Amino acid sequence: MIKEVIVVEGRDDTVAIKRAVEADTIETGGSAIGEVVLRKIALAQERRGIIILTDPDHAGERIRKIVAAKVPGCKHAFITEDEATRRGDIGVENASPEAIRRALGRVHSESTEAAPQIDFEDLIEAGLIVHPAAASRRRIMGELLHIGYCNGKQFHKRLQIFCISREEFLAAWQQLENKGV
Incomplete structure (x- = not known):
């Protein structure tokens, strides 16, 4: 069981996550994230931690930015566009269980304290x-x-x-x- 709660875009993403790992998810319901969902995410972050795993497209990046800005200290997992594409459709729901496990195995934590090493x-x-x-x-x-x-x-x-x-x-x-x- 993954300790953190995984933030995904929708129900199909939750199904894909549950095929890959034992974890709880919070669904944003798309890129129009409401205050109620953001409060749930903040509470989950406070109690268990959050991993954001959104689609590798513009809408997914928008959701990632909104959540990270409103809920500090999130962890991030990324799947590649190739791993998330099936028949021209891009989304976490299209990723294989192995791709999802790989992404969750290389989670990045945010830090604003480190001095820049690359300019x-x-x-x-x-x-x-x-x-x-x-x-x-x-x-x-x-x-x-x-x-x-x-x-x-x-x-x-x-x-x-x-x-x-x-x-x-x-x-x-x-x-x-x-x-x-």
Whole structure:
């Protein structure tokens, strides 16, 4: 049984989680998260902790940001777009039990206390911003670092929030370069 409560978008996501692990969930009901749901999430965070596992799309990222802003100290799990896509539909409900277990096995905690180890110059040098293939390179780096896909500014913020070390960043960058992207 996972101690933390997992925040998901809907009922189908809960079904997928329960196929993969024994855990409790709170469903946001989509991206229009109401105050009642946010209060439930805050109470769960206070009592057991929260892991946010939303779809790897724009709506999922919006939900993740809203919950994280309103409920400090959340943990985050990410599944890749490939793992969450079936017949053109993207969602946690499409991920295999193994993909969900992998995501929950590499949960990241938020931290605002760590000094930044990676700056924008590093992102430029790695071709993650101001590069013709920056978006695809960030997608792969997000998968390698298990922090999900996002724009350059948000990617930099996630590196800081999840305390990605310079060594982790450089190792992922090397893997990216080995893929030839």
